[in-house]
Amino acid sequence: MRGTEERAEQPSAYRPLWVEEPARRRRLPDPVREAAVRAVLIIAVTLIQAVVAFLCTMAGSWLAFPMVLCGVASTVVATWAALDVWVTRQVWAQRGGVVSTPSSTARALRRERRRARRAARAAARAEARIRRRGGTGRLSHP
DSSP states (O other): OHHHHHHHHSOOSOOOSOOOOOOSSOOOOHHHHHHHHHHHHHHHHHHHHHHHHHHHHHHTOTTHHHHHHHHHHHHHHHHHHHHHHHHHHHHHHHHTOOOOOTTOHHHHHHHHHHHHHHHHHHHHHHHHHHHHTTSTTOSOOO
16 A cells, blocks of 8 residues: 555656766867876886886896886886877967857958958949949049
8 A cells, every 4th residue: 555655646757867968078079088097007007017127126036127128118118108198289389179059259250351352252242333423423534
């Protein structure tokens, strides 16, 4: 009896499992994200190599010296990978990554220049049309 009362009290409206919320930050552009993933993987491998080199050294294994050399080389590569993320981000932002919003000053200036060019072309076409007609359509003839 009690179970049917509880079911009757529950609202019958559909409730979604989650509610979509807009992202707080924009997604990284693809080239930057690829560089970041590459850097994370390289840094993870470098850290694993460093731990293995340390353990080999502590155990007195013959593998300690080659592992230390590989660790040094992979540290250089990991540094390059981290710098690659930064450089890729800067290049993307400077080349094509500037997102123009409707309120952007640059966009408004381009729009004004475009209007001025269109007006100048329309005036030039009208002037050419008047010259072709032999001056008709003017208010006064010189």
